[in-house]
Amino acid sequence: MTKVAVVYHSGYGHTARQARSVVAGAAGVPGVEAVPVPVEEAEARWGELEAADAIIFGSPTYMGSVSAPFKQFMDQSSKTWSRQGWKDKLAAGFTNSASWSGDKLNTLIQMAVFAGQHGMIWVPLGLPPGNNTSTARSTDLNRVGSYLGAMAQSNADxxxxxxxxxAxxxxxxELGRRVGEMAVTFARGRNALAA
Ligand SMILES: Cc1cc2nc3c(=O)[nH]c(=O)nc-3n(C[C@H](O)[C@H](O)[C@H](O)COP(=O)(O)O)c2cc1C
Structure with a gap:
């Protein structure tokens, strides 16, 4: 099986719902096993991250950046970084915040830079922007109009x-599905090259 791990933090449950959808999307791809890993469990489950073909990062946007618990996870990964243990794994990211912008893009950029430091291969969302014409709707896929990763907007109240x-x-x-498909494609390619 090709393994996809979804590491996420959620203070109040909104990003956890988004994470469940990412997991479901990846798990729906034949040959993919997808596991949710709350950041609070990451240290104890590091072996699952090491064994993953792809790691998808998820954090709410707090004060225009990843949340403190997610940043703690990033810092915990420095030992893995020092031996480039996640090199050539696929990576992707998602975030959720109250405002339409709320500076969510910065959170995804942080995740992409983090993946780059680990030598991972970043997979962007790959969906056209929705909800940006006079005939578009707020129920469109990618209604927030992100490219780098998946964004969600949750009203503060x-x-x-x-x-x-x-939406x-x-x-x-869709992000989970795309990463799952890419992970299978990469794993098959690697196996073919090794054969
Ligand atoms: C400490 C803190 C900082 C926040 N900063 C932002 C922000 O910069 N931009 C924004 O749009 N929303 C911000 N919010 C709102 C959260 O992103 C929003 O409530 C989100 O749905 C919370 O997700 P969670 O339930 O997974 O923690 C902040 C919330 C908290 C608690």
Whole structure:
């Protein structure tokens, strides 16, 4: 099986819902096993990250950047970085915040730089932007219009059972599916080269 790990933090459950959609999207690809890894469990489950073909990073945007627990996970990875243990794994990212912008892009950029430091191969969202013409709708896939990774917008006064809305959860699912497909393609290519 090709393995996809989804490492995420969520303070109040919104990004956890987005993470579940990412996992479901990856797990729907034949031959892929996808596992959610809350950052609080990452240290104890480091072996699962080492064994993964792809790692997808998820964090809410707090103060225009990844959350402190997610940053702690990033820093915990420095031992792996020093021996480039995640080199050539696929990487991707998602984030969620209250505002339409809320400086979410910075969070994805942080994740992409982090992946670059690890020598990983960043997989962008790969969906056209939705909700940006006079005839478009707020229910469009990629309604926030992100390229680097999947974004979700959760109204600040709504709990995680109500938001992020279905369009953002579907967008997250698409990211998981894309990374799952890419991971299978890479694994097959590697095996073919080794044969
Ligand atoms: C400490 C803190 C900082 C936040 N900073 C931002 C921000 O910079 N931009 C934004 O749009 N929303 C911000 N928010 C709102 C959260 O991103 C939003 O509520 C999100 O849905 C929380 O996700 P979670 O439930 O997974 O923690 C912040 C919330 C908290 C608690």
């Amino acid at each position: 709504q709990d995680a059972d109500a938001v992020p809305p279905p 953002d959860l579907e967008t997250a699912r």
